[in-house]
Amino acid sequence: MTSLARDPGASALLTDFYQLTMLKSYFERGLTEVAAFEFFVRKLPASRNFLVAAGLEQVLEFLENLRFTDDELEWLARQKDFGARFADSLAQFRFTGDVDAMPEGSAFFADEPILRVVAPLPQAQLVETRLVALLHFESLIAAKAARCVLAAPGKLLVDFGLRRAHGAEAGLLAARASYLAGFSGTATVAAGRRFGIPLYGTMAHSFVQAHESETAAFLDFARAHPENTVLLVDTYDTEAGAAKVVALAPQLRAEGIRVKAVRLDSGDLGEHARKVRRILDEGGCSEIRIFASGGLDEHELARLAGAPIDGFGVGTSLVTSSDVPGLDCAYKLQEYAGRARRKRSEGKATWPGRKQVWRTVAADGRFAHDVVGLETESQPGLPLLQPAMRNGVRVSPPARLEEIRARALSQLARLPERLRGLARAEDGYRVAPSAALRLLADEVDRRQREAASG
Amino acid sequence: MTSLARDPGASALLTDFYQLTMLKSYFERGLTEVAAFEFFVRKLPASRNFLVAAGLEQVLEFLENLRFTDDELEWLARQKDFGARFADSLAQFRFTGDVDAMPEGSAFFADEPILRVVAPLPQAQLVETRLVALLHFESLIAAKAARCVLAAPGKLLVDFGLRRAHGAEAGLLAARASYLAGFSGTATVAAGRRFGIPLYGTMAHSFVQAHESETAAFLDFARAHPENTVLLVDTYDTEAGAAKVVALAPQLRAEGIRVKAVRLDSGDLGEHARKVRRILDEGGCSEIRIFASGGLDEHELARLAGAPIDGFGVGTSLVTSSDVPGLDCAYKLQEYAGRARRKRSEGKATWPGRKQVWRTVAADGRFAHDVVGLETESQPGLPLLQPAMRNGVRVSPPARLEEIRARALSQLARLPERLRGLARAEDGYRVAPSAALRLLADEVDRRQREAASG
Numbered sequence: 035m036t037s038l039a040r041d042p043g044a045s046a047l048l049t050d051f052y053q054l055t056m057l058k059s060y061f062e063r064g065l066t067e068v069a070a071f072e073f074f075v076r077k078l079p080a081s082r083n084f085l086v087a088a089g090l091e092q093v094l095e096f097l098e099n100l101r102f103t104d105d106e107l108e109w110l111a112r113q114k115d116f117g118a119r120f121a122d123s124l125a126q127f128r129f130t131g132d133v134d135a136m137p138e139g140s141a142f143f144a145d146e147p148i149l150r151v152v153a154p155l156p157q158a159q160l161v162e163t164r165l166v167a168l169l170h171f172e173s174l175i176a177a178k179a180a181r182c183v184l185a186a187p188g189k190l191l192v193d194f195g196l197r198r199a200h201g202a203e204a205g206l207l208a209a210r211a212s213y214l215a216g217f218s219g220t221a222t223v224a225a226g227r228r229f230g231i232p233l234y235g236t237m238a239h240s241f242v243q244a245h246e247s248e249t250a251a252f253l254d255f256a257r258a259h260p261e262n263t264v265l266l267v268d269t270y271d272t273e274a275g276a277a278k279v280v281a282l283a284p285q286l287r288a289e290g291i292r293v294k295a296v297r298l299d300s301g302d303l304g305e306h307a308r309k310v311r312r313i314l315d316e317g318g319c320s321e322i323r324i325f326a327s328g329g330l331d332e333h334e335l336a337r338l339a340g341a342p343i344d345g346f347g348v349g350t351s352l353v354t355s356s357d358v359p360g361l362d363c364a365y366k367l368q369e370y371a372g373r374a375r376r377k378r379s380e381g382k383a384t385w386p387g388r389k390q391v392w393r394t395v396a397a398d399g400r401f402a403h404d405v406v407g408l409e410t411e412s413q414p415g416l417p418l419l420q421p422a423m424r425n426g427v428r429v430s431p432p433a434r435l436e437e438i439r440a441r442a443l444s445q446l447a448r449l450p451e452r453l454r455g456l457a458r459a460e461d462g463y464r465v466a467p468s469a470a471l472r473l474l475a476d477e478v479d480r481r482q483r484e485a486a487s488g
Numbered sequence: 489m490t491s492l493a494r495d496p497g498a499s500a501l502l503t504d505f506y507q508l509t510m511l512k513s514y515f516e517r518g519l520t521e522v523a524a525f526e527f528f529v530r531k532l533p534a535s536r537n538f539l540v541a542a543g544l545e546q547v548l549e550f551l552e553n554l555r556f557t558d559d560e561l562e563w564l565a566r567q568k569d570f571g572a573r574f575a576d577s578l579a580q581f582r583f584t585g586d587v588d589a590m591p592e593g594s595a596f597f598a599d600e601p602i603l604r605v606v607a608p609l610p611q612a613q614l615v616e617t618r619l620v621a622l623l624h625f626e627s628l629i630a631a632k633a634a635r636c637v638l639a640a641p642g643k644l645l646v647d648f649g650l651r652r653a654h655g656a657e658a659g660l661l662a663a664r665a666s667y668l669a670g671f672s673g674t675a676t677v678a679a680g681r682r683f684g685i686p687l688y689g690t691m692a693h694s695f696v697q698a699h700e701s702e703t704a705a706f707l708d709f710a711r712a713h714p715e716n717t718v719l720l721v722d723t724y725d726t727e728a729g730a731a732k733v734v735a736l737a738p739q740l741r742a743e744g745i746r747v748k749a750v751r752l753d754s755g756d757l758g759e760h761a762r763k764v765r766r767i768l769d770e771g772g773c774s775e776i777r778i779f780a781s782g783g784l785d786e787h788e789l790a791r792l793a794g795a796p797i798d799g800f801g802v803g804t805s806l807v808t809s810s811d812v813p814g815l816d817c818a819y820k821l822q823e824y825a826g827r828a829r830r831k832r833s834e835g836k837a838t839w840p841g842r843k844q845v846w847r848t849v850a851a852d853g854r855f856a857h858d859v860v861g862l863e864t865e866s867q868p869g870l871p872l873l874q875p876a877m878r879n880g881v882r883v884s885p886p887a888r889l890e891e892i893r894a895r896a897l898s899q900l901a902r903l904p905e906r907l908r909g910l911a912r913a914e915d916g917y918r919v920a921p922s923a924a925l926r927l928l929a930d931e932v933d934r935r936q937r938e939a940a941s942g
Contacts, residue, residue, distance in 0.1 A: 039494070039495040039498055040493070040494070040495060041493040041494060041495050041496060041656070042495060042656045042657060042660055042678060042682075043655065043656030043657075044493055045678055047677045047678040047681060048650070048656055048659065048660075048676070048677070048678045049650070049676075049677055049678075050648075050650055050651070050675045050676065050677070050689055051675045051676075051677050051680070051687045051688060051689025052675065052689035052690050052691055052692055053677075053689075053692075054677060054689075055689055055690065055691065055709075055712070055713055055716070056691055056692065056694075056695045056709075058712050058713070059691075059695070059708050059709050059711075059712035059713070060698075062708075062711075062712050063708045063712070065698055065699075065708075069694075069698065071694070106681075109681055114715070115687075115713065115715075115716055155698055159692075159694060159695075162651070162692070162694075163650050163651045166651040166652075167650060167651050167652070167653060167655065167656070167659065170651065170652060171654050171655055194504075196502070196503070196504055196617055196621065197504070197616070197617045197620040197621050197624065198620075198621070198624060198814045198815075199621060199654065200625050200653065200654035200655065200657075200658035200662075200807075200808070200813075201497065201621065201625055201654065201655055201656070201657030201658040201660075201661055202495070202496045202497030202502055202621070202655070202656075202657045203496060203497075203654075203655030203656045203657050203658070204654035204655040204657070204658050205502065205621065206496055206502075206655075207655055208654075221504045221505045221506065222502070222503075222504065222505075223501045223502070223503055223504070223505050223507075223508060224496060224499055224501040224502045224503075226505070227501060227560075227563055228496075233505045233569075234505060235504055235505025235506035235507075235508075235509055236506050236509065237506055237509065237510055237513075238506055238507075238510065238613075238616070239820070239821070239831045239833065240510075240523075240525070240613060240616075240820065240821035241510045241513070241613075243821045243824065243829040243830075243831060244514075244519055244523065244609055244821060244824045244825075244829070245519075246939055247939045254513050254516075254517045254519075255509075255510075255513050257513075257516075258509070258512050258513035258516050258517070259509055259512070259513070259569065261568070261569075262509070262569055268833050268834075269831060269832065269833060270832045270833075270936060271832070272834075299833065300833035300834045300835060300836050301833070301834035301835070350813075350814040351814075353654075354654070354808070354813035354814050355813075356813050356814060359654075359804075359808035359809075359810050359813040360652045360804040360805075360808050360810060361652075366693070366694065367693070367694035367697045367698060370697065370698045371698075375697040375698070376697075377693045377697060377723055378723065378724045378725070379693065379722050379723060379724075379753065379754035379755070380722075380726075380754045380755035381754060381755070382754050482724060485700055485701045
């Protein structure tokens, strides 16, 4: 990881070993006909009423740029499981297939494909690991962020999680996924630069500690950032810190500096916020906002809904999706060489064939229910999977993040009310397989039972 | 993230916005004297009796290579919070400080610094976010992996988590952290290549599904991988799959291929393993091993201790540390310009000054207790923090991963028996502050109280 190191996320070797062992066999046996794989979540976690599709943009970038570099091929050629012939067969490896997907920001539910890859089997197979990783992580974080947004209506929410995110890419993509789900911004500078997400941030306790007094620290900071003066008041004693801000305000105003906000980061945030609000108001500083951080999640945000807090920084719980750090999701072969396929493993059976999801909307504009059927069917409702890539080329330029964010917020508004709360809705969202899909599943079972004797 | 994209983990902008706002103020006010920061975990999660230090190697690489690129500086110069003068002051920014740390693989406990940075304040401050992220994540995963190792003595354990890891770097570093804590290898190809970790992997269900029959799939795979034939038997029916392996064995033997193992991936793994073991043994295939995967964590591993399973693939729970996806950890200013400092925020007070940890070992070689004191003290026991970097240069070449792994395994063996179980030990490991440290804390409190009036 030197400064010249390549993004590990772009490497064709960022995959499971078995993808390569299978590829070798596919090449040797000529299993290179067209395969259809679909990504879906098997079941919703107990604490999620819906999920939010995210990560498609990163998937498309990955597929567009996928190739083995010369040094990767040389390395593969030296591995006893692979050798030079296999490495040579990968030299021209490119993704030339099709992708259909739900647009980012779409609400989705269990058993609904949110992305389909149709490509020659080795291509569709190799990309499995990376596609699952990207769709899983961003959708996971977008869903967690959406819960925070629903729990804190009208509040400014900022991603503060980079230091607890699981590595560099997790930090960047968590900033993106939370912003697209309705957060207002992030503290992660590199995410602001890469994705154009608004940046927020103030000062750490070390800044206050490095000064001989809090007052000196506040003055130094305000003068360096006259247009973005947010002062952290809890290093020693929260209310005493707030009182110092009030005492400094006239001097700062005389210098043309208006303190924008104070930040609280410890103790009972609601209790401190009420006291600090009173200190600020009684000191003639009612224009100063209160921003809070420290151990927050959607439940704490809901609990603090009545406190005089204008904005929140959410860290660990957001970027790790702490109550549900992983989803039960899969990318499964549903068709090969023109024939539908189905896995029958216990508790992990899948619906065969290329599918589409249709969403029916109620009279009030809220989502009513979905039907999952075969792509070739026609069902009432809006088809959610849309073409994203044909023959390895995008069908349209990348969607703007602001557009995705607007879509996500509109989807949250259209969720049935019972799904918008933090508790698990007893009456979950209804997703039904179509009759044709059930019939195809039975037919595939019959065929596979016959072949099982072989 | 094109194929030419730079590793985002190496960027100086992979940091919190507030690090840059503080830096601007530090430069303007001349707060550039030497600061000492320490990284520690505030308290152990309820389900951890110990943690395992990891990530130092990545921290040192990051510090050695830290600089702002021209395009990063141009971007900063254009941001209204920063401007050209600040960007210019970062052009020559390098890390020139000292690092002391516990060697990777060391067992550690709450309130013990595992790494100290001593450097001019702006340098020590800017690196906070990335250092916390690296030490937090790798130590988190190493501790989770160590629990798996303790729960499954004598079994082969392989990291299967890349697809559920939170992004590319998480996948790579989880492979490294689990290997150093005693796993036998990983399925992540890029981690095998980068870190020299042994690679494991077989076939996916899609491989079986793409063939017209299981038997055809097994034959194809065996012939492509005659020296590494591991067959996945649960795509349709686990026991029927195992019976097909038995039926194929004579033919494969005739071709010089010995099936190494079968893999089970669904249902009750212990129950299936017993049945499959019987089928293999009765079919004259007692040399074929059984490998299991699917939803495993340390508790499942312990439950399966008596099952005839030779090895396990552990995925989601390992790479997300699913029960504890984040640690309550911090990197705090403990000294600035020669004076000890201390944060007093509610529930987050820290011990001031530059510290050392001494570990006392009992007569049986097991760890007895630790003392945290001032670096300048002399205490009985082994001092755990060792010099890692001086003036921005490593004091020794990178430790070999095998060496770190041996250290970790030896540390696990030396943990008191009560800490080696999966349940929380009622009588946790004892870590005591030295008398001198307590006195210094009182003195800093007194000084800060006096200054608080200022």
